[in-house]
Amino acid sequence: MSKRTMTLNLTDAEMKAVEDLCTRKDLSKTAVIRQALRLYQTVELRLERGDKFYFENESTHDKAEVMMLS
């Protein structure tokens, strides 16, 4: 699979968030951004299909729908 390079302009806070995720997930910056893109696209695709996006608390089973603004 061929890969392409791009420059990403981030604020300090955004870069810190990327670096924190790299540390927490033990992943490179590229891997973190790729995972973020995959998740973002997955959410969009599922919403387009009519699915709902929500978080569920494993212990209480409470479900909180994530409201996506369009």
Add this chain to the structure above:
Amino acid sequence: MSISKAWLQCGHTNDLVEAEVHAEIGERQLQDWATAWRPAHVAAIERLRRTTPGNISHVLAEHPADWKSKAGSIEGWLAKSSFSLMCQGMTQGMMIVDSASRRARLPDQHNKESIYIDYIEAAPWNRQIPGNPQRRFQGVGRALMGQAILLSKNEGFEGRIGLHSVPGAERFYESCGMTRLGNDPKTLNLCYFEMTAQQADQFISE
């Protein structure tokens, strides 16, 4: 589309035969599925019905998996990757994996990124089905599992993979060294299996 080498064992001669793992399920594979896999699956089901009393769904699914629909549903979806195993001009196995939606569950790797195997299947003539003639190739499942581990390592997930198994395949995943985490009521009560980084290294070294 990238291609890598794999080895299968011929069911007749026990010789190792070179195969190719293609990083896609394309038109050619879907044609093999429609013209060869599906008729072979239907024939195997009919043979089983004649020879095995009672429910046969634990041995072989009553209806062949619809790979055309599965492959079509993931087109352009970045989180999904498909693979096919080609040998002697025929598709011998297919697999679809997810690299973003599922996290690891074992305590030592809880919530870490992991490759989840959505679907994996060997061609009907490569499967151990009672009353089936000798398998054409052995090692199809292991070759595809190896590819999932390789993808996991390439993504920085250290070889972690997970999947839900149909009852007839549970022993195979145990033989791959995966850890059984029990039946999952959220996924048709199928048994969930997971592989750690250490188990992945062990699998590759074998």
